[in-house]
Amino acid sequence: MKIIEPTIEVEDVDYKNIMKILERACRTCYRSEGNITEESYKTLLKNCITRGHESILEHEKITIRMVCDVGVYKDLTRHRIASFSIESTRYCNYGKDKFDNQIKFIRPVNIEENTELYKKWYDTCEVIEKNYLEMAKLGAEPDQLRMLLPHSTAALVTMTANIREWKHIMELRCTKHAHPAIRQLLIPLLLKFKKEMPEIFENIEYDENFEKEKYAKITIM
Ligand SMILES: Cc1cc2nc3c(=O)[nH]c(=O)nc-3n(C[C@H](O)[C@H](O)[C@H](O)COP(=O)(O)OP(=O)(O)OC[C@H]3O[C@@H](n4cnc5c(N)ncnc54)[C@H](O)[C@@H]3O)c2cc1C
Numbered sequence: 001m002k003i004i005e006p007t008i009e010v011e012d013v014d015y016k017n018i019m020k021i022l023e024r025a026c027r028t029c030y031r032s033e034g035n036i037t038e039e040s041y042k043t044l045l046k047n048c049i050t051r052g053h054e055s056i057l058e059h060e061k062i063t064i065r066m067v068c069d070v071g072v073y074k075d076l077t078r079h080r081i082a083s084f085s086i087e088s089t090r091y092c093n094y095g096k097d098k099f100d101n102q103i104k105f106i107r108p109v110n111i112e113e114n115t116e117l118y119k120k121w122y123d124t125c126e127v128i129e130k131n132y133l134e135m136a137k138l139g140a141e142p143d144q145l146r147m148l149l150p151h152s153t154a155a156l157v158t159m160t161a162n163i164r165e166w167k168h169i170m171e172l173r174c175t176k177h178a179h180p181a182i183r184q185l186l187i188p189l190l191l192k193f194k195k196e197m198p199e200i201f202e203n204i205e206y207d208e209n210f211e212k213e214k215y216a217k218i219t220i221m
Contacts, residue, residue, distance in 0.1 A: 001129045002104045003122075004154055008066040008185050009221040015196035018060045019045060026056040037174065038054045041045035045199040057164035057200065063157045065221060069106035072150035072181050079169055089153070090144035093112065095136030104154035109214055110180040125152060167200060174206035183207055186216040187191070 023041035026048060048056055066072075070089075077084055094103045105125045111118050116166045132148050161169065170190045173182045187210055193201040 001102050001126060002100075003107050004064055004067065004104050004127075006066065006068050006072070006106050006109075006154075006181070006216045008064060008187055008189055008216050008218050010192060010218065011063045011221045012061060012126045012187065016041075018062075018163070019199065021060055021199060022056055025059040026053075029056075042199050043087065049200065049203075054164050054167070057167065061160050061162045062166060063158060063221075066185055066216075067106075067156055068185055069151055069181060070149065070153050070155060071179065073155060073157050073187060074151070075171070075179060075182055076157075076159065076169070079161070079165065081165045082159055082169070085158040087155040087157070088142075088202040089149055089155075090143055093142045093145065094132050094138060095145070101133065103132060103149070105150075105152045106181070108152060108155050108181070109184045121152070125150070163197075163200060167204065170201065170204050170206070174204070176207040176209070178207075180210070183210050184214055185216045187216045192218060 008012050019041045020036075021156055023036065023044050024033065026044060027036065045056075048054065073084070073086055076082075077086075092099065095101055103125075107113075108118075108121060111121055128148050128150060132145055133147055135148070170186060170193070172178065174190050176183075178186075183206075187206050190201065190204060194204070
């Protein structure tokens with residue numbers, strides 16, 4: 001059994017180019033393509049967002065890849081205007097050499113280590129893994145084995161959404177109302193988007209009290 005941290009990778013995109021593509025699409029509405037300058041996208045995008053003219057944000061998308069737990073992807077896959085490819089518990093048999101004959105669990109962000117609670121969580125994962133591997137040895141298929149897997153099980157997820165949907169997801173999933181494990185992954189992504197595309201993301205609020213030391217590591221794909 002291995003306890004791992006969640007991670008998030010974001011594809012290597014030219015954020016300024018994305019915003020310029022959105023501007024070009026938007027200017028179709030006003031036939032004002034002639035007004036495009038190096039910096040004109042900034043005011044245009046801000047004005048559109050202030051007025052709720054957000055469909056123009058749908059012309060570009062961003063893909064991320066993350067290692068998260070089942071609970072996180074269960075919540076994120078509720079977002080219908082996004083696309084997902086997720087490590088399948090129906091096809092992956094963690095009893096095989098390919099997976100080092102072990103189950104990976106995400107360290108729970110909301111249970112402190114060295115506490116009774118953590119010990120209970122850890123012991124439970126250990127029992128689950130033991131029984132999973134024993135069932136695998138008895139010839140159980142992943143379809144049968146997966147029924148033992150808890151929300152803490154780690155999975156690799158590739159997720160793509162257009163800019164409008166990312167904005168919507170951030171608005172819902174970075175506040176204190178969202179599960180801490182989602183905040184742990186998406187707040188760092190939101191901060192990246194705020195830095196790279198301030199005209200679109202700067203006004204999105206997030207849980208500023210979430211401990212920065214607990215942010216998932218974010219890298220470029
Ligand atoms: C804090 C929190 C707690 C939650 N708790 C629960 C819970 O206890 N139980 C539960 O089942 N879910 C829960 N959810 C999930 C939530 O209800 C939504 O299913 C999820 O957040 C997806 O967001 P969404 O519906 O806004 O839109 P998305 O699927 O991301 O779609 C984006 C937008 O498109 C529009 N849209 C999409 N589909 C339709 C449609 N069919 N009709 C009309 N408009 C549409 C809406 O404007 C929507 O906001 C929770 C979410 C949050 C953030």
